[in-house]
Amino acid sequence: MIPVRNSPETRVNRRVRELPPAPGEDNIAWLRRSGFTSGIVLLGGCDLVHFRLRVAQSHARQDLVPSYWSLVGILRRKGDDFSILSAPLDHPDASLVPRNNGVLEEPLARYANPERYPNIAAFTFPVRSSEIRRGIERVRGQRSATDLPDLIVQWLAFVWGAGRTPNPLLDQHGIPCAAFVTAAYGIAGLDLTPGLASTANCPEAIWQSARWWHPFYAAHLPLGDDMDAHGGDALEGDLGADDPAPLAGDGPPANGSLADSAPADDSPAEGDGPLDADTQAPRGAYGLRQRAAAVTWGIDT
Numbered sequence: 001m002i003p004v005r006n007s008p009e010t011r012v013n014r015r016v017r018e019l020p021p022a023p024g025e026d027n028i029a030w031l032r033r034s035g036f037t038s039g040i041v042l043l044g045g046c047d048l049v050h051f052r053l054r055v056a057q058s059h060a061r062q063d064l065v066p067s068y069w070s071l072v073g074i075l076r077r078k079g080d081d082f083s084i085l086s087a088p089l090d091h092p093d094a095s096l097v098p099r100n101n102g103v104l105e106e107p108l109a110r111y112a113n114p115e116r117y118p119n120i121a122a123f124t125f126p127v128r129s130s131e132i133r134r135g136i137e138r139v140r141g142q143r144s145a146t147d148l149p150d151l152i153v154q155w156l157a158f159v160w161g162a163g164r165t166p167n168p169l170l171d172q173h174g175i176p177c178a179a180f181v182t183a184a185y186g187i188a189g190l191d192l193t194p195g196l197a198s199t200a201n202c203p204e205a206i207w208q209s210a211r212w213w214h215p216f217y218a219a220h221l222p223l224g225d226d227m228d229a230h231g232g233d234a235l236e237g238d239l240g241a242d243d244p245a246p247l248a249g250d251g252p253p254a255n256g257s258l259a260d261s262a263p264a265d266d267s268p269a270e271g272d273g274p275l276d277a278d279t280q281a282p283r284g285a286y287g288l289r290q291r292a293a294a295v296t297w298g299i300d301t
Contacts, residue, residue: 044119
């Protein structure tokens with residue numbers, strides 16, 4: 001296993017709620033229904049490469065079962081469309097990897113197919129959007145910040161079974177997409193993986209952070225000396241001039257939205273404690289179509 005610290009919290013973050021996908025709903029439609037338009041998006045694929053990534057992350061779990069997730073990226077909305085910034089292994093143009101440090105922005109529609117990417121989640125963390133943009137540009141333009149091409153090569157060798165390549169996580173080499181996201185957020189002043197005692201960043205660690213390390217984030221809101229949580233630069237996920245709709249769970253319940261899964265009086269769920277209305281704990285939604293990792297895409301049966 002890789003070195004992992006257990007969260008002192010015994011209650012799961014109730015601001016992260018399951019939003020089951022509707023029949024026939026693709027991942028773009030699910031994301032629109034969730035209400036999230038920025039932050040972090042997690043995806044779990046079921047082709048061979050994504051299967052091997054999910055299994056590799058079992059070493060980041062106490063129960064040693066495969067992760068739900070194989071890709072993580074930073075979500076952007078452009079008009080009515082979404083894009084994702086990440087460092088995927090299947091880069092469509094290898095010649096751009098050195099120039100952009102392996103970072104790629106592409107339409108989220110690439111990952112819309114629920115048969116190929118059955119699992120999806122979206123989260124926001126307490127960090128300022130302008131700081132995230134600064135972190136993205138620094139990682140993309142400065143390879144010394146984190147060498148993503150080096151990680152991409154190591155992970156391609158592993159997922160392809162080249163030679164005797166071991167699981168890179170066991171040597172503290174993070175999955176490239178997670179290394180990118182955690183580096184960008186780290187530059188913005190937020191530790192996305194407080195449960196890791198190493199550099200073995202992976203989508204699973206970010207998932208566990210959102211669900212179990214919420215007191216850590218509630219106590220570490222990155223504010224300037226002359227700013228508060230409701231002034232100055234918008235926090236990630238806050239409403240802006242181009243984002244008039246409330247985030248899921250914050251406004252009146254909407255038909256089929258995440259708000260439907262909240263208790264009608266916002267009372268704590270069984271086993272939960274009281275919810276601080278001003279908490280800066282991560283909030284999110286997730287939908288799982290494939291809980292057990294399996295290769296169900298791209299195989300000749």
